[in-house]
Amino acid sequence: MAVRSALLVGLAWLYRFEVEASDELVESVTFLGSPHTPETYVKAGYSAGILGALVPIGFTLWLPWYAVVGISLGCSLVSMHVVQTLPHVLASFERTEALGDAPTLIGRAVLRMQIEPSTESAIRFAAETGSSSLARNLETHVEAAVGTPRTGLLSFAEEWADRFPAMRRSAYLLASAGEAPEAERNRTLDRSLAAVLDGTRDRMAEFTNAIRGPTTILYAFGVMVPLALVALVPAVGFVGYELSIWYLVVGYDVVLPIVLVGASLWLLARRPIAFPPPKVTRAHPDVPPRALPTLLWGGLGTLAGYALVTAVGVGYLAPIASGGLGIAGALIGYVRPILQVRTYVREVEADLTDALYLTGRLVDDGNSVETAIQRAGEQVPGETGDLFARAAGLQRRLHVSVHEAFLGEYGVVTTVPSPRVRATVELLAIAAEQGAPAGRAIVSMADHLDELRDVEAQTRRQLSTITDTIDNTATFFGPMVAGATVGLAGGLAGEGTAIVDGATTLPIEQLGIVIGVYVVSLSFILVPLAVALEDGLDWPLLGYRIGRSLLGAVPIYVVTIVVVGATF
Incomplete structure (x- = not known):
């Protein structure tokens, strides 16, 4: 967090001109409670755009000038857009997780009123016993209403009504329950809770139906089609065209990951509600602070990757196998104690x-x-x-x-x-x-x-058909297709650099490394997308699921290359 803040301030300092922030950016920065002004993000974005344009200059050694100019322009626009839209993305994620607490928040107030029919006490209890940003926001409205005849509930509901209309109806029913006759109070309270629960079900059902098409497009044109095209790489050489490996590096290891990240953020920004699991930090007394287990598991993963490529005779894939399995071991070793505490919480x-x-x-x-x-x-x-x-x-x-x-x-x-x-x-x-x-x-x-x-279980079931496909693509199907196409390309090209009618094809070693980097990047892009769609941005769970995905993706990729290549 401190590093990100220092980088933001440094970038903003480089841009010395006056700027003006949009109303949407001001709203997002205010909601996040950021220590930086909206203008800081705008200035930092312009600086990032200028610096991003300079990064691809080194490619002039391997690519023609027009390709470098195109890459430079793309890097500039992407860098500027990423920095200036960062508050919007973070605020969207936080609002999504906050609204996941809406049924629980209303439920606490309803239950408190069933014990003691005081709307003011119930609202204060609901705010004080919550730890989400939604509860903190309600507490702000409650404090603002002190000394007035209002409780802060209705102003709170109006603030969130645009993003979650059911909140307004539920809040008004809850407020009216305090003034209802005793015979009607419990019925009104039940209707208040039912309103927010039904609203949650409806919003998530609409969202699930809306993202089926985009996720299918993401799956097909962002992963499967690009991987299938790898098998055509030898054909480029056969027709007499010399293909530089740097085109594949830029396409598969830079452009495609950026496009997938952008598409993933677009999907996540439209998720209306998330139900994040209990948050466990390393400050918990049952979570050891030692870094030794993390390093040990990472070292074991690195050795296992090297042993794998040595055993099957593809030593050139050692950076992919050792790096991928080493990262997997370190991630799992780091988050395992946190997940053990969370498992205990779930059992309670x-x-x-x-x-x-x-x-x-x-x-x-x-x-x-x-x-x-x-x-x-x-x-x-x-x-x-x-x-x-x-x-x-x-x-x-x-x-x-x-x-x-x-x-x-x-x-x-x-x-x-x-x-x-x-x-x-x-x-x-x-x-x-x-x-x-x-x-x-x-x-x-x-x-x-x-x-x-x-409600939570139903929401997860609705999303599971989509998230399971995304997860399995990163862990199984994507690496298998990638390995098959690389093995096929290597088999068609022959050993090392093959000469066919005077045309030179790419060495299998280079192609295997480039596509291997893309396979590893899928675990870092698609798995977080699946986790965030289902549970929100939960960092320990993200670390575990990425590590688990790498444990499947890397060996499948390596073994598939060997098996398919051996058939030629």
């Missing part, structure tokens, strides 16, 4: 609805919340039951409240980075003060959590 969340349902029924039957939590710990399986059992044990030993047992200094949830779990136990703590009347609210809490989980 797995049976949370069962624990709440049992707790609510026991409270409704006249048991105290403390007793109900203890019984839930004994009867609910897995990590969820263990969490409740440990909380009940803390209550007995330390004689603390429900809130302290879960969220206090020694609370059992302090190391569980799950907004859903934290909000749930906050509501349990409030219910403990209400006694038996809160039993029905706890049962409703379990029902609402089930509904939220169903």
